[in-house]
Amino acid sequence: CIEALLAEAAEPGVPARPCPCPLPSGDTALSRLVRRLLSARRSLDLCLFSFSCPQLARAVQLLHRRGVRVRLVTDAQYMGLHGSQIGRLRHAGIQVRHDQHSGYMHHKFAIVDRRMLITGSLNWTTQAIQSNRENVLVVEDAEYVKAFQDEFERIWEEYNPANYSFFSQKQ
Amino acid sequence: CIEALLAEAAEPGVPARPCPCPLPSGDTALSRLVRRLLSARRSLDLCLFSFSCPQLARAVQLLHRRGVRVRLVTDAQYMGLHGSQIGRLRHAGIQVRHDQHSGYMHHKFAIVDRRMLITGSLNWTTQAIQSNRENVLVVEDAEYVKAFQDEFERIWEEYNPANYSFFSQKQ
Numbered sequence: 247c248i249e250a251l252l253a254e255a256a257e258p259g260v261p262a263r264p265c266p267c268p269l270p271s272g273d274t275a276l277s278r279l280v281r282r283l284l285s286a287r288r289s290l291d292l293c294l295f296s297f298s299c300p301q302l303a304r305a306v307q308l309l310h311r312r313g314v315r316v317r318l319v320t321d322a323q324y325m326g327l328h329g330s331q332i333g334r335l336r337h338a339g340i341q342v343r344h345d346q347h348s349g350y351m352h353h354k355f356a357i358v359d360r361r362m363l364i365t366g367s368l369n370w371t372t373q374a375i376q377s378n379r380e381n382v383l384v385v386e387d388a389e390y391v392k393a394f395q396d397e398f399e400r401i402w403e404e405y406n407p408a409n410y411s412f413f414s415q416k417q
Numbered sequence: 418c419i420e421a422l423l424a425e426a427a428e429p430g431v432p433a434r435p436c437p438c439p440l441p442s443g444d445t446a447l448s449r450l451v452r453r454l455l456s457a458r459r460s461l462d463l464c465l466f467s468f469s470c471p472q473l474a475r476a477v478q479l480l481h482r483r484g485v486r487v488r489l490v491t492d493a494q495y496m497g498l499h500g501s502q503i504g505r506l507r508h509a510g511i512q513v514r515h516d517q518h519s520g521y522m523h524h525k526f527a528i529v530d531r532r533m534l535i536t537g538s539l540n541w542t543t544q545a546i547q548s549n550r551e552n553v554l555v556v557e558d559a560e561y562v563k564a565f566q567d568e569f570e571r572i573w574e575e576y577n578p579a580n581y582s583f584f585s586q587k588q
Contacts, residue, residue: 377520
């Protein structure tokens with residue numbers, strides 16, 4: 247199950263104990279997603295409307311502890327919702343930026359090592375993973391990866407807190 | 418603007434009148450999406466969580482009137498929301514099917530003539546188009562198109578009203 251996958255990633259070399267939990271074991275869409283994320287060696291750029299899935303948050307924290315450079319952009323309204331993992335990730339020292347608009351930062355993509363794009367309809371929530379009909383595309387074509395990487399860098403700069411203006415700039 | 422684009426598509430050959438409306442003119446993300454949809458000659462398969470954008474609904478209706486085979490799958494909870502275009506499209510004679518679950522049918526993709534996939538984070542709502550940060554991928558690689566076409570056919574069959582069970586099947 248995902249627990250075993252995360253335990254193995256946290257302590258490589260320690261033999262995996264058989265897990266008695268009732269979660270689906272073997273190859274699931276979630277385990278494939280987690281494996282792709284855990285393949286990161288240098289960087290993980292996340293651009294996520296909603297992030298409440300604890301297993302995915304643990305995978306991200308694990309990468310951060312391993313020294314992978316994690317950057318996370320999220321939506322200002324959704325990051326405060328019950329169950330959001332954003333506070334926990336910030337607390338762990340991961341850099342998070344968010345929009346300042348009434349519209350949603352509605353992207354749901356991740357880029358691993360600037361070479362693998364993971365995108366689709368899936369918000370990183372337990373509800374979406376357990377109950378919804380969703381799609382996730384994993385793409386390594388440089389053309390697609392570059393378009394999303396460029397969008398990430400644009401947003402990352404645009405949401406830089408150093409650029410916030412708290413008062414009207416009118417003369 | 419989009420109005421001029423739809424008018425031109427509805428009455429090809431009639432010279433486009435200059436449009437006095439305040440909508441953005443020229444090349445916008447919405448006009449590119451509408452142009453891609455209007456390129457359909459045989460079929461348009463739509464799998465949309467939420468559909469409230471009137472301009473996109475008009476483009477779909479136009480294709481239906483032109484004899485393009487339009488099939489639409491949507492989410493049971495969202496299709497009843499204020500502003501939904503689903504009722505109007507059904508009224509126009511377009512075949513619509515929806516899920517029967519508490520989870521969401523959360524896909525947001527379209528397939529034009531079984532060869533062009535349009536997918537991403539964008540729900541087909543005015544709010545998303547006007548206010549959100551979104552992505553739309555347009556892909557013609559057969560491998561990706563096939564994966565989404567197969568998912569569409571699976572869902573289309575699964576949500577066939579002939580398969581509804583209104584009462585418990587317990588013995």
